[in-house]
Amino acid sequence: MKFLVSNWKMNGDVEFAENFFEKVNRIDTKNRVIVCPPFPLLHKFKDFSHSLGAQNCSERTSGAFTGEISPLLLKDLGCEYVIIGHSERRRMFNESDETIYKKYKTLTDLNLTPIVCIGETEEERSEWRDVLSIQLNKFKDDGNLSRAIIAYEPIWSIGTGKTPTAAEIHEVLNFIKRTTHSKCPTLYGGSVNIKNISDILRIPSIDGVLIGGASLKIEEFSEMVRCSVC
Numbered sequence: 001m002k003f004l005v006s007n008w009k010m011n012g013d014v015e016f017a018e019n020f021f022e023k024v025n026r027i028d029t030k031n032r033v034i035v036c037p038p039f040p041l042l043h044k045f046k047d048f049s050h051s052l053g054a055q056n057c058s059e060r061t062s063g064a065f066t067g068e069i070s071p072l073l074l075k076d077l078g079c080e081y082v083i084i085g086h087s088e089r090r091r092m093f094n095e096s097d098e099t100i101y102k103k104y105k106t107l108t109d110l111n112l113t114p115i116v117c118i119g120e121t122e123e124e125r126s127e128w129r130d131v132l133s134i135q136l137n138k139f140k141d142d143g144n145l146s147r148a149i150i151a152y153e154p155i156w157s158i159g160t161g162k163t164p165t166a167a168e169i170h171e172v173l174n175f176i177k178r179t180t181h182s183k184c185p186t187l188y189g190g191s192v193n194i195k196n197i198s199d200i201l202r203i204p205s206i207d208g209v210l211i212g213g214a215s216l217k218i219e220e221f222s223e224m225v226r227c228s229v230c
C-alpha cells in the first residue's frame with residue numbers, strides 16, 4: 001500500500017470538487033488516496049470512499065483567533081490527515097519549525113495524522129542534510145512520530161517539472177528514517193505526474209507521493225489512482 005496525497009493548494013471551486021468526487025470516488029485501489037481540497041470544499045467530500053485531508057490548521061482547537069481553522073472542526077468534517085509545514089506556508093506565511101511542531105502536537109493529541117513537509121531550496125541543495133536535520137530536530141525521538149507522515153518536498157522541484165533522481169530520493173528518505181529513529185511513512189513530493197509516478201513509487205524507501213499540479217487534472221489523477229505502479 002502506498003499513499004497518494006492530492007494537494008489542491010488554493011485551486012478548485014464547487015463545480016470542480018463535484019466533478020473530482022464523481023470521477024475519483026469508488027476507484028478501486030490498494031493504495032491510500034488522501035484528497036486535500038481547500039477548507040470550504042471539504043464538506044463536498046462527505047461519504048467519499050477515499051480519505052480526506054486539510055492543507056493546514058491552527059495549532060489551537062478553539063478561541064478568539066479570527067480566520068484560523070480548528071483541527072477539531074476538520075475532524076468533524078471527516079478529515080483524518082492534515083498537511084503541515086508545506087514550503088509555501090513556511091516561506092510565504094513565515095511558519096517556523098516551532099509553530100509546525102505545535103500543530104503536529106495538537107493534531108496527534110486529537111488522533112489526526114499530520115503530514116509534515118520538509119525540504120531544501122535550490123541554494124541549499126548541497127547542504128540538504130543540515131537543512132532537513134534542523135527541520136526534523138523537534139520530531140526526533142518524539143513518541144508520536146510513528147503516527148505521523150513525513151513528506152520530503154525539495155522546494156526546487158515543486159511545480160517546476162524538475163525531480164531528484166531515484167537514488168537521491170532514496171538517500172534522503174533513508175536519511176529521514178535514520179534521523180528520526182522512526183518507522184513513520186516517508187513520502188516524496190515535487191512534480192510527480194502520470195509519467196514519473198511508477199518509477200518514483202518503485203523507490204525502495206518510499207511509502208507514497210504528494211501530488212500538487214497533476215492531481216488537479218482529474219483524468220490524470222484518476223489514472224494515477226487506478227494504476228500507480230503498473
Ligand code: PGA
Nearest residue numbers: 158159190191211212213
Ligand atoms: P507539484 O506540488 O506536484 O505541483 O510540484 C507538490 C506540492 O507542493 O505538494
